[in-house]
Amino acid sequence: MRITNSMMNSKMLQNLNNNLRRLDKHQMKLATGKNFNVPSDNPVGVSKSLGLNTAISELQQYKRNSEDAISWLEITESAIEDVQEIIHRAKELSVQLGSGTYSDADRVSGKQEIDQLKEQLIKIANTTFAGKHIFTGFKTNQSLLDVNGLYTIDTSNNEKMMFEVGIGDTIDINILGHKLFGRTAEVAPPYTSLDGVSVDTGEAVIGNQAELLSVFEDLSNALGVNDPARIQTSGKRLDKHLENILSIRGEVGSKVNRAELTLNRIQKDIVNVTGLLSKNEDADMAEVIMQFKNDENIYRASLSTGAKAIQPTLIDFIK
Secondary structure, eight states: OOOOHHHHHHHHHHHHHHHHHHHHHHHHHHHHOBSOSSGGGOHHHHHHHHHHHHHHHHHHHHHHHHHHHHHHHHHHHHHHHHHHHHHHHHHHHHHHHTSSOSOHHHHHHHHHHHHHHHHHHHHHHTOEETTEESSSTTOTTSOSBOTTSBBOSOTTOOOOOEEEEETTEEEEOOOOHHHHHOBOSOSOSOOEEETTEEEEOSSOOTTOBBHHHHHHHHHHHHHHTTOHHHHHHHHHHHHHHHHHHHHHHHHHHHHHHHHHHHHHHHHHHHHHHHHHHHHHHBOOHHHHHHHHHHHHHHHHHHHHHHHHHSSOOHHHHHO
């Protein structure tokens, strides 16, 4: 077979391009730090990376959900703690002023404080988180109580706000206001109570007063008319509400603990999956540098030998 100069030139250019392509491939790895930059580089690796990136995106969303759930629960716990402190203070006043050893002026002062505590309870009942009321179930755009301590929503429901924190894993984060503040007995049976503390009526109670607020109102009226017996009775009713508050606070605390444990697990999962993604995608820079230098030397050598091989022509021999 006859070898011509054009054949040699064509073959040399083809080899040069192949060498340059390998050099460019490793140069891209050095520039990006990735084993592959287009699907054709490693179809299996790209498919695996897509799955891992999807898993990381899901975990990050679960992480945000868990953080939001913890924030909501912490706001709820803080509000419940404030209610507990108010009940403690009201209980102290009922014990002190119901003993019969205090003057009318002391009771008037105590009545004023009870009235202020009642107003503070209403404000706590209407606590918001990020513009959403936390004690009204799904009706987060509505307040729980009006200025008189009356319910503004139908509290016969048992709405639960569920946050998804994993595949098939949800946490209910809300505490319904009527579970915390109770309901009055102005509705039809069935009615379940603990010494005046409403638990659940199963009936709509729009416009009815929260039981805890009615206790404060009774205590205020008893102080106004100097009725020690009613003052002491109100104090006993406060004890039942305090037990209810402590139970609910324990429930919220357990949810916070669970949400925090879930968040820690998600963070560990993100680290593990990110590590797998790194192993799949990231290039071994020491190895890539070595390959790059090797390809660079080969390319330079091919340029040099190619230039020498095609340099002689027939004219050179005629001379």
